Amino acid sequence: MPDTIRKVSYYYTTAPDKPGEGARLLQALRNAGVNLLAFHAFPSARKSQADFVPADAAAFEAAAKGAKIKLSKPKTAFVVEGDDRVGALASIMGRLGDAKINVTAVSAVCAGMSRYGAIFWVKPRDVAKAASAVGAM
Structure with missing residues (x-):
């Protein structure tokens, strides 16, 4: 998923x-x-x-x-939820980097039952661009 x-x-x-x-x-x-x-x-x-x-x-x-x-x-942040796997957050951070968006802060945790969650922040001027880069809802 x-x-x-x-x-x-x-x-x-x-x-x-x-x-x-x-x-x-x-x-x-x-x-x-x-x-x-x-x-x-x-x-x-x-x-x-x-x-x-x-x-x-x-x-x-x-x-x-x-x-x-x-x-x-x-203010605005982004919450990520997904199936835990090796490098789960790497592709999301990569898409932001490719879009030249600097991530202000990020925290992630394994949630058990093979799930993980994360939260990350970008500068207000980059919110719309970040949402587009990662396909945020």
Whole structure:
């Protein structure tokens, strides 16, 4: 089965870089019944940045507001899902390279049951070109 590549909206927030902050954010969303397609967090300028890719943007925004989580405006990323295999992500990255698109960041993981998933980001000016290069929905 071919990989599925979707253009998705993501949001970010910053939080203190200390134990329990990620759990606090995720628990607030869980308690509101928010489903995330992806979550990615990393240190940034003495804080932590947490990126959220919600399945339902409206529900996510309402839950974040209720939990007093200050969000960025929606931005664009790409989510990949497919059958796990050697070099699964190589052809996608190759198509982006061939199109002269620089990937800002990428994370991938084996999801078990012979499946894998990935998320990648490109500069806003390259979103339409990247979507075309990889056949994103």
